[in-house]
Amino acid sequence: MSIMAMSHGIAQDMQRLCEMDINGTARYVGMAGSMTAVGGDPSAAHDNPAGLGVYRRFESMITFGEMLDYTHQCIGRDKSVNSLYSSFHVPQVSFVFSFGNDAITRGLSYSNWMISYHRLKNFHRSSSAVLSGQTGSVTDAMAEQAQGNPYAAFATSDVWDNINIGWLSVLGYDTYLINPLTSDSSHWVSCLTGNERVRSSLNIDESGYVDCFTLSWGGNFSNQFYFGVGLNIRSLSYSKSTRYTEVDEQRCNWMVETGQTQSGIGVNGVVGLIYKPIHILRIGAAFQTPSAVGLTTRSWGKSVSFGLMTDENGRALTIESETPICTVSSHLQMPLRVSAGLAVLLGDKGLVSAEYNYSWMKELEGVHTWRVGTELVVKRNWFFNLGYALSTSFRAEDKVRQPAYNSYFCDTDYYNMGIQHYGGAAIGYRNQHAVVQLGYQYRWQSNRLYAHCYQTEPFFMESATHRIVLTVGWHNSR
Numbered sequence: 001m002s003i004m005a006m007s008h009g010i011a012q013d014m015q016r017l018c019e020m021d022i023n024g025t026a027r028y029v030g031m032a033g034s035m036t037a038v039g040g041d042p043s044a045a046h047d048n049p050a051g052l053g054v055y056r057r058f059e060s061m062i063t064f065g066e067m068l069d070y071t072h073q074c075i076g077r078d079k080s081v082n083s084l085y086s087s088f089h090v091p092q093v094s095f096v097f098s099f100g101n102d103a104i105t106r107g108l109s110y111s112n113w114m115i116s117y118h119r120l121k122n123f124h125r126s127s128s129a130v131l132s133g134q135t136g137s138v139t140d141a142m143a144e145q146a147q148g149n150p151y152a153a154f155a156t157s158d159v160w161d162n163i164n165i166g167w168l169s170v171l172g173y174d175t176y177l178i179n180p181l182t183s184d185s186s187h188w189v190s191c192l193t194g195n196e197r198v199r200s201s202l203n204i205d206e207s208g209y210v211d212c213f214t215l216s217w218g219g220n221f222s223n224q225f226y227f228g229v230g231l232n233i234r235s236l237s238y239s240k241s242t243r244y245t246e247v248d249e250q251r252c253n254w255m256v257e258t259g260q261t262q263s264g265i266g267v268n269g270v271v272g273l274i275y276k277p278i279h280i281l282r283i284g285a286a287f288q289t290p291s292a293v294g295l296t297t298r299s300w301g302k303s304v305s306f307g308l309m310t311d312e313n314g315r316a317l318t319i320e321s322e323t324p325i326c327t328v329s330s331h332l333q334m335p336l337r338v339s340a341g342l343a344v345l346l347g348d349k350g351l352v353s354a355e356y357n358y359s360w361m362k363e364l365e366g367v368h369t370w371r372v373g374t375e376l377v378v379k380r381n382w383f384f385n386l387g388y389a390l391s392t393s394f395r396a397e398d399k400v401r402q403p404a405y406n407s408y409f410c411d412t413d414y415y416n417m418g419i420q421h422y423g424g425a426a427i428g429y430r431n432q433h434a435v436v437q438l439g440y441q442y443r444w445q446s447n448r449l450y451a452h453c454y455q456t457e458p459f460f461m462e463s464a465t466h467r468i469v470l471t472v473g474w475h476n477s478r
Contacts, residue, residue, distance in 0.1 A: 016415070017236060017262070017293075018335050018361065020120045020210070022389055022422050023091045025063050026439030026471040030426025031373030032387030036341030036355045037274055037284030039226065042094035042116050045216055047339065048272035048286035049228025052112040052218025055098045061435075061473035063092040067122055068466040073129045073459055083126040089209075091119040091469065100220065110220035114230075121210035123238050129449055129459035130201045136454035137198050137246055138256055139190035141412055142172030145405055146188040151180045160324055167323050168256075168410045171303035174321030177254055191308060198246040202413065202451045202459065208238035208262075216270075226274040231267070234334070236293060238262040242413055244451050252307035252316075258411040259300050266293030266334060280345045288337040290361065297328045301410025326408040335361035335394075341371075350376040350383065364394040373424075381431055385439070389422040412452035420445045432477050441467040 022033040024043025035044035039051025042061055071083040093116065100110030146154075146169035153165060154173040169188070172178040178188050192198070211234070218228035239261045247253040268291030274284040301323045307316040341355030357369040373387035393416075426439035443465040448458035 016123075017210070017238065017332060018359075018364075019367070019394060019417070021122060022424075022441065022443075023065070023119055023122075023467070025061065025092055026426045026437030026469045027375070027385055027428060029439040029441045029467065029469050030385030030387055030424045030437075031353070031375065032371050032389040032422050032424045032441075034341065034353045034355050034371035034373030034387055034389070036272075036286055036339045036353075037282045037343040038341075038351065038353050039218075039274055039282075039284075042096065042114060043092060043118065045096075045114055045218065045228070046116060046118050046212070046214055046230070047270075048274070048284055049114075049216040049218050049230040049270060050226040050272040050274040050284065050286070052096065052114055052216055052228050053110060053220035053226030053274065055096050055112045055218070056100065056102070056110060057098050057475050057477070059094075059096045059098075059473060059475040061092070061094050061471060063090065063469050063471040065089050065091045065467060065469040067124065069125050070464045070466070071125065071127050072462045072464070083128045085124050085126040087122060087124040089119055089122065092471070093117045106222055108219050108221055109223065112218050112220075114214070114216045114218070116214045116216070118212045118214065119209055120212050120234070123206045123208035125204075125206045125463075127204040127449065127461065128202070129461065130199070131455075131457065131459060132199045133197050134200055134456055135195050135197055136452070136456045137190055137192055138244060138412060138452045138454070139172060139177045139192060139246075139254075140454040141452045142169050143178045143188040143190050145169040145407070146172065146178055147405075148186050149188075150186045151183055164406055166405055166407045167301060167326070168407070168412070171256065171301055171321050171323065171410060175254065175303045175305040175319045176308045177303065177305060192248060196249055198248050200244065200246045200451060200455075202245075202449070203243045204240065204413065206238070206240045208236075211235045224276050226276075228272050230270040232270065232288075232291070234266045234268070234291060234293065236262065236264045236266070236295070240411070242411055244413070250307070252305070254303065254305040254308070256410065256412075257302040257304075258409075260297065260409070260411060261299075262295055262297045264293040264295035264332065266291040266332075268334065280347075282343040282345070284339075284341045284343070284355070286339050290336045291334040293332045293334055295330045295332045297330065298325060299328075299409050299411070300325045323410060328408065333361055335359040335364075335367075348377060350374065359394075361394075365392070367394055368392045381429055383428050383430070385424070385426040385428070387422070387424040389420075389424075391420040391422070393417045393419065414450050416448040416450070416458070418446040418448075428471075433474060435471070435473040435475070437471040439469045439471070441465075441469075443467070
């Protein structure tokens, strides 16, 4: 089944698809991305293309990365649920072409181009959680979605084509998880009675990426002012599968499984500058435009109940229902982003930098990110990087995701993500023709995971990501 729509309008999807990682070269990772005013690095030039003006020679670079994502949930005092996911990827490939002359001291002395690939986001993650004593149930969400529709509307063969009925409520009707008050009533209730409590478990597997292909230009004007522009093409791919199970006090149980894939392509631009008022100081700023991503979403859902109904011999029955595959075309606007930074050069000893980033888009909270980083030359040709970053979330912790009454999507889970903390370190060696860098990043975040909007208490999750990257590069001599 294919359905065309301008937008399916789920802020949860917008948050998930728009939050980017701090990922790239080992130097960039080691400095926690604090390079808006630094330049001289392909990942930094992706953020601020003015940093290309710092180059004075051709350079090619590739980075290999391994990411290990660990999710932990505490259950009471003695129990916990842990999930582990690892993935290998290539987060960065770049070619910088430099044209200019050191003898030119006035006007445009260098005109440089970069063609690059960056992986902006990895979605690979596996989450598991359990919770007991909940009075809220996914059956409440099913009943809420069914309100106002008569019993007869669910009993037709073309119920999946009825634009006034949400598919989650159809699954609930088919598997006896919701019931009308009377046969001619349009008021629906959960199969649970009173304050009956349930034990719930949730498993989520996610995978995918956001990749960016960039063409950038940066110029050096009088070794004092650097200006750059860039064009980004973003490719997005995401998939998620969930399994949510509830068991009531009579040992009856039911399960809702959902699957979703999303893909899209978008274009945006970036413009930036770096100003060097004195030799030891650089001031940088950049602006990235929003980008409209044409998004295609495919989803399906399945519900299974056991024990709610019995046969003529009193044996418990297993009842199943599955939706058609739904395809929705929509547009997602990625956020605009502004950044400003300051870098102090320590001669041949290294540098110190700090920056602030702000990302904004409609329907979500603005995201504030603070980054600090340093580079120290510990020995000739050897350098060491350290960095820290803190980033807020696009979505407040108390926000609730309420499925639309006629939604075709059956997944009800959502994350309310907390503040992200990044710590980075890297060590590198560079000579006249080559550079080798090894970097490590640790990211920590606390999240509130809800299986549905009626969950009375969230799954409190902690997510820790370990990232190791190796960058190798070659450049010609000046």
